[in-house]
Amino acid sequence: MKKERLILGIDPGTTVMGFGLIKVENNNLKLLLMDELILNKYDSHYLRLKTIFERTTQIIDEFHPDELAIEAPFFGKNVQSMLKLGRAQGVAMAAGLQREIPITEYLPKKVKMAIVGNGNASKEQVAAMLQRLLNIKTLPTKLDATDGLAVAVCHYFNSGKKSGEKKYGSWKSFISNNPGKISK
DSSP, X not given: OXXXXXXXXXXXXXXXXXEEEEEEETTEEEEEEEEEEEOTTOSOHHHHHHHHHHHHHHHHHHHOOSEEEEEOOOOOSOHHHHHHHHHHHHHHHHHHHHTTOOEEEEOHHHHHHHHHSOTTOOHHHHHXXXXXXXXXXXXOSSXXXXXXXXXXXXXXXXXXXXXXXXXXXXHHHHHHHOGGGOOO
């Protein structure tokens, strides 16, 4: 088994998308990247999706993560927002699948539970716990970057557990796990 691994965590969004990259070595976590992609400067939703794909691919090509963890869309009352968020998530997943990186999807409550021990924790509580856990000097003003980082850390904490999260290692596995999403 590989002693060192890199985990890329993504909190998908159509206005701001958070990314966090951690290095795991001998069960020690080290922060490599915590960033956000500001998308609300683009008027076109399609241009935002293109930017998400390009930035995700750029991070993958620069750091070569071993695994990608992504937050699942939150099911809210606004169907249009949920559809846009699902597209953002899908584009980020496509970037990982294109590079044949195994992908695991986590529900927002599961991420919060893994980091804080409370599935209803606030973004601020999650960020504060990550700050202590990873010795982060200064937190970003927007917490989308820490949300992306939280997904990566959640994945580390849940590695090896079979807890109902969805995993995709290739387009073939995605298609076989989602037959209703593919039209012929």
